[in-house]
Amino acid sequence: MTSPVSLSPTQAAARLAEFTVIDVRAPGEYASGHVPGALNIPLDRLSEAVPALKSASARGALLVVCASGVRSTRACDILSAADIDAATLSGGTSAWEGEGHGLDRPEGGRTTWPMERQVRLAAGSLVVAGLLAGVRRPAARWLSAGVGAGLVFSAVTNTCGMAAVLSKLPHNRAPRSASNLNATLDALQG
Secondary structure (H helix, E strand, C coil), rough: CCCEEEECHHHHHHHHEEEEEECCCCCHHHHCCCCCCECCCCCCHHHHHHHHHHHHHHHHHEEECCCCHHHHHHHHHHHHHCCCCCCCCCCCCHHHHHHHCCCEEECCCCCCCCHHHHHHHHHHHHHHHHHHHHCCCCHHHHHHHHHHHHHHHHHHHHHHHHHHHHHCCCCHHHCHHHHHHHHHHHHCCC
């Protein structure tokens, strides 16, 4: 499998009208600000969207976006396995905004921390909790060791199980996310 084409924010902005932009972040992250015109298909629901994305890619190029470029690269790999060509935005929405390109923020949209920040908070909290509990119960230190091992595995495989779990929490879900996905899939088919 080859690496997906990676576009810088400047390159993507210059060609934005050519793309169907797919944001693979959790609905809560998407609602806090996204590349103009992006449609939200969370990474954990991408397999449901393959037929619609195949249809959309037949009409024009796909650009896949996330917060940093990690999830969008994974999404491009999944799409490539389904014979769908897609490019990824290098650096994600963080780089996009950092280079001065605006994000669409729906009125009344709530601000959700980026998933990477949520993972750092959860992992750090679990490590500290394991160490503190280990003062009274030494076996509790295994919690810290487990989190550390999970972080190593995450880095080596470029995946993140903790992010997958955190994306299911209520604050990371936009209201009626299932119906929003159905509307997105319908839009892609048309």
